[in-house]
Amino acid sequence: MRRIGEPILTADQITLAFGGITALNGISIEIRRHEILAIIGPNGAGKTSMLNVINGFYHPQAGTITWKGETRRRMRPYYAAAAGISRTFQNVALFRGMTTLDNVMTGRLLRMHRNFLWQAIYFGPAEREELAHRAYAERIIDFLEIQAIRKTPVGRLPYGLQKRVELGRALAMEPELLLLDEPMAGMNVEEKEDMCRFILDINDEFGTTIALIEHDMGVVMDISDRVVVLDYGRKIADGPPDEVRASPEVIAAYLGEPHQREDHAAPQHTAAAQRG
Amino acid sequence: MRLFKTLLAVMAAAVAVSCLGAGMAFAQNEQFIPRLVYRTGPYAPNGIPFADGYADYLDMIDARVGGVGGVKITYEECETGYNNDKGVECYERLKNKGPTGASLVDPLSTGITYALIERATADKIPVVSMGYGRADASDGAVFPYVFTLPATYWAQADALIKYVGEQMGGLEKLKDKKIGLVYIDIAYGKEPIATLEKLSQKYGYTFLKYPVSAPGIEQSATWLQIRQQRPDWLFMWGWGVMNSTAIKGAASVGYPMDHFIGVWWSGSEPDVVPAGTAAVGYKSGTFHAAGQDYGAIKDILKYVYDKNGGHTTRDKVGEVLYNRGVINAIYDLEAIRTAQGKFGKKPLKGEEVQWGYEHLDITAQRITELGSDGLMVPIALSCDNHEGNGKVRIQQWDGQHWKFVSDWIQPDRAMLTEMYKESALSYAKEKGITPRDCAKVM
C-alpha cells in the first residue's frame, strides 16, 4: 500500500526566459515520493516549460534542481532518463516509423547493455537479453491493454491509442518519476476513464511517483494528491485539491478563462514536432 | 496487383540477363574484334570520331578486299562511356564472341587499360593501348599481352622537351627556363610527371605542375597562377571538356598560344573548335597526320561514303581523332596479317594475334602499300619492345586545320627503355611475376 514519502525532486527558484518572455519566474516545486502531483494553470502559464526544465530539455537561467539528494544547475535529458525520470509529451512524440512493440522496447534501451559485436552475432547473449526485455515490454503491453496493436506501426494508430503507447514507452523505462504532459488531451470520455485508471494503477502497483499536467479539472481533483497552480510563470497555489479549489487567487486566475484545451489540432502539432 | 506485376517484370528482366555472355552463332571464316567505344557521356565528343574512323576503315577493308587474307573482319561496338567498370563489362561480354573469340582489345581509355591488363593476360588476348595506358607496359618481358605502340606518354613528354629545345636553338638553352604542365588530376594526367621531372634534372629547367581537378570545367585559379608564374613553355595533359576550357583559360590570361603544347589527346577538333579564335596557334603532339588526302582515307570515302555508308558525315572524315581511329585499325589489321603469315589465313586466336603484334614490322614500303605515306611512320615491335620506336610530331591549329610545324621527332629511347624496365620490374615484384626471357622467345 503506497504512502506519500519525502520529496524526491525539488525544483528551487527556477527562472526560465526565452528572449524577452519569462516563461518561469522563480518557481519552486517539490515532488514527493509515491504522490500524484497535478500541475495546472491557464494556457501559457509555463506548465510544459516546467516539465521541460525538470527532465533537462530546457536549461533554466537561474535555480537548481535536486533529484534524490543530488543538486544540479541543469539536467541533460539522457541523464534525467538514466536517473529514472521519464515523461510523455503534450503532442505525442512517438517514433512513427516503428511498431507499438518497438516503441515500448525503446523504453528498455537504457537497461540493455550488449555491445554492437554481440548485437551483430545476435544469437546467444544479445538474443537472451532481447527476450528478457521483450518479456517486460509484453507485461506493459498487457497492462495497457494494447496487445492487439503490438505489431502496428504507431503512425497508423488513432490519437488516443498513440497516447497510450507513449505512456507504455515511458513505463518501460521503469521510472521513479513519471511526468505526464496532458495525458488526456483530445480524448473522449471512455478513453479518459481508461487513462485515469492506468495512472492510478501505475501509481498503485509500481509505486511510481507521477507529476501530470491536465486541463480537465474534474480529472485533476479526482486523481491527484496535491495540486500546484501556475499562472504567468509564477506559482499561485500549492496544496491538496480542495484547498486549491477554494483559493481565491486560483479562482481569479481561472475566472473568465473558459474551460478550454490547447490542442484541437493535435495531429498537426505532432507533425510540427516531427519536423523539428 | 498491377504494381506486383511490374515487380515481377523487373525480376524477369534481371533473369533474362543471364542468357547473355554466351555469344551467338558466327559464320566460321570471320575474325572478330570487340570495339570498346564511348559515343555518349562527358567524353563523347572525343570518343565519337575515333570510333567512326576505326569502324569506317574496317568497313572499307571488307568492301575493298573482303577482309584480311580473305578472312572477313567483324566487329561489335560496346558503349563504355569512358567508365572503367562498364569497360570491364564490355570486355567480358565480347571476349568470347566470334569463332575464335576476341582477337584483341583496344580499351580506348587509360583507366580501362589498367583494369584489363591482368584479365586479358590471363585470357591471352592482346591489349592494344595505342598512345595511352601504362607506359612501362612497353616492356614486353613483363607485359607479354600489352602493347603501347607507337609511343607512350613518357616518350611523348621527352619528344615535347626535344621540340622545345629545338625551338630555342638547342636543349642546353632550356637551362633555368620554366616549363609548366597543366594536367587533369587523374591517373592519365599524372603519367608524364616522372619523365618531365627526370628531364628537368638533366636539362636544368624548372618544372611547374598545375593539376586541374576532373572534369576540369573550372580552371580560373590555375590560369591565374600561370599568369603569375609565367612559364616559358606550357604542356597540357587534358581530356574532354578540360582541353577547350584550358585553351580559353590560356587566352583569357594572354598566354602565348604557340608556347602552349598539348598531348596528342589534347590536340583535335573538339578541343579547339569550342574555343573559337582563341585557339589559333595552339599546338599539340601527334603520331599521325590529319586530313583527307591520303590513300587510305580516300579509299574510305570511295568504298564507304560514295556507297552511302559510313558512320559519320563526309566532312568529319580526316579529323585528327578520326584518322587516329583509322591508324588504330591499320595497326590491328597489320598485326593480324603478320600472324596469318605464321598461323595461316584463318580466324586467329588472341595468343596468335599476340605473336603477330610482337612481330609487327610496318616498313616504309608497307606504308606505301597501305596508301598511308605521310599519314604514319614505320614501327617495328619485338618481344621486349612493345612500343616499336614510334615517332612524335608537333601540329598547330590555324583556325581551320591542324598543320605540322615540326619534323618527326625520335624520343630518347635509351633513357625510356631504362625507365620502362625499372618500373615494370617493380610491378613484376609486387605481382609476383617472373619476366619472360625474350632471348628464348622466337
Add this chain to the structure above:
Amino acid sequence: MWDNPEFVLEVVIGGLLSGIMYSLVALGFVLIFKASGVFNFAQGTMVLFAALTFVGLIERGLPIWMAFVIAVVVMILLAVAVERLMLRSLVNQEQIILFMATIGLAFFLDGFGQLVWGGDVHPLDIGIPKAPLIIGGVLVNEFDLVAAIVAGSLVAALALFFQRTAIGRALRAVADDHQAAQSVGIPLPTIWVIVWSVAGVVGLVAGIMWGSNLGVQFSLSLVALKALPVLMLGGFTSVPGAIVGGLIVGVGEKLAEVFWGPAFGGAIEDWFAYALALVFLLFRPQGLFGERIIERV
C-alpha cells in the same frame, strides 16, 4: 601571399566572378527548393538540356533571340510535363522521395538531350568578348565581367518578381507554409509549374553563360556540383544566400587553390569549397540565410 597585393586582388576578383557563375546555377536549386521543398537533382541536367536546345536551334539557323524564346518555351513545357507526370503523383511524399524522383528526371533528360542533339560538342558564341582586360595591372576577364552583369540583372529581375508580382508573393507564401498557399488562392500545381519554369529559364541563362565558356556538351551538367557548396553556405531557401554563398565559395576556393594549393600538390579547390561551407554550417546549421530549424516538443 601578401607580398603581391594586386595579385591577391586579382585572385579575389577572379573568385568573385567565378562565384557569380556558381550562383547562377545555385539559383535554380533555390527557387525550386524554396517553393516546393524539392531538392532538384536534375537542375544540372536542365542547364545542359536548355543550353543544348538553344545551341541546337542556332545551329539550325535561327537568330539568337528566337532560339532563346523557343528554348524558354521548351523549358516551360518541361516544367508542365514534370508537374503533370511526376510531382502531381508524389504530393506530400517525403523530401528524399521527391529528391529521388528528380534523379530519375535527370537520367531521362540526359538520355533525351543526347538523343535529340547528339553527343558532340557544340561551340556557342553569342558575341561576348573573351580578351583579357588589364586594369591597373590587375587582370579582369571581360567575359566573366559580362557574366557577372547578366547574373546580377537576373537576380534583380527575380527579386522584383518575388517582391512586386502577385505570383511572386504567392510563391513566398508557399515557401513559408503550404496551407498558406491555398489561402493565397493559387493552386499548388500552378505554383509548381511556375517555379519549375522560372528555374528552367535560370538554367537556360546559366547554360548559355557556362556553355559559351565550355562549349555546350554533356559535361555542362556537372556544373551542378559546383553549386552544392554554394547552397550549403547560402541556405537552400534563400535567393540572396545563393548569391552571397557563390561569392564566398568562389573567393575562398580560389585563394585556397592559388596560395595554399601548391603546398598540398594542388587541385584542392573542389573539396575546399565543401570544407569551407561545412565550417559555416557548424555555426549556422541552416546556412547563412536559410530559415531557422526550430525544435519543439
Add this chain to the structure above:
Amino acid sequence: MLYREVGQFKASYAADQAIFPIRQDRWLMLGALAVAYFVIPATGSEYWLLTIMVPFLVYALAALGLNLLTGYAGQVSLGTGGFMAVGAFATYKLTTVFPGLNIVLALVLAGIIAALVGVLFGFPSLRIKGFYLAVATLASQFFLIWMFNKFPWFYNYSASGVISAPPRALFGQIYVTGAEADPRAKYLFVLTVVVLLALAAKGLVRGRIGRAWMAIRDMDVAAEIIGIRPLRTKLLAFALSSFYCGIAGAMWAFIYTSAVEASAFEIDRSFQILFMIIIGGLGSILGSFLGAGFIVLLPIFLDNAPRLAGLELPVNLVTNLQTMIFGALIIFFLIIEPNGLARLWVIGKEKLRLWPFPH
C-alpha cells in the same frame, strides 16, 4: 492460399523475433541461398559471375552499409564512395606492406580503418541535419578522393596512381584476388562475405542498436529524452556503415576490377548507392539487395535487350534510350510505391496471402 500463415503459431518470443517468422519466407530464403551457392556457380559463365554477380553483391554490400546509416539512423550521406576508397586503399597498403597477411584479416582491418574515418567525418552530423548533412558529407567524399589521388604513399608511388590487387589466396591455394583466380572462387568468396555481413546487419537492426538508430531517425528530441545519446548513436552508425562500405570498396578494387584509381570511387558512386537504397527501400536489409539489383542489373539488361531481340541498333542510340527508360522507371516505381521495392515485395506477399480470393 499459397502464402498462408494460418496454423503457424509462435510458442515463444524467440520464435516471434526470428528473422523470418513465417515459414514460407524461411523456405524462400533458403531456396535463394541454395541457388546462390550451388546453381549459379555451376551454371554461370565467367561473364555472368564476374561482371554481373560480383559487382551486384559488392554494390549490395555498400548499399547495406549506407542503409544502416541513412535508412535506419536517418543520416543522409553522400560520402559512401569516399569510405569505399578508404577500404580499397587500406587493403592495398596492408597487403603490400605485409605480404603474408591473410586476405580476410586484411579486409577486416581495412573495414576498421574505414570505420574510424567514418567516425571522424560523422561528427558534423551532431549539428547538421537533412540535405545540409548530405551535402556536408560531400566534403569527406571530395577530400578523401583527392587525398588518395594526391599522396603517392597510398599507391606505392606508381606512376599513375592506380592500385592493382596482388594475388592473394585463401587456405593457401584457393586464389580469390588477381587475374588467375577462378571466377567461381571469387564469386563464392564475395557471396560468403556479403551473406555474413547481411546477417550481422540484421542482428544489429532488430536489436537494441537498431531501435536506438530508428528512434534518432524518427524523432531525435524524443530519443534523447528516453536516454539515447545522439552523438554516440550517430557515430556508431557512421562507424558501422563505413565498415561495410570499406569492405565493399576493398572487394571492388581487389576482386571486381582488380585495378582501380581513386577516381573509381568518385561522387557518382556515392550517388549510385544512395539511389539503390532509396529505390530498394530505406530501412530494409532486403531493400539494399533489391535496389542494387535495380541499379546494376537493369541497365545491363536494357543495354543487351535490343541485341537479345535480334536488333542491331547503334550503341549511342541504345545507351541514350537505356538512360531514358532507366530514369522513367525510377520515377514510375517511386510513384507506384514511394517506400521502395522492399515495400512492394511486402505488398506482393500480402496479395499472395489472400490469393486467389479477392479479400
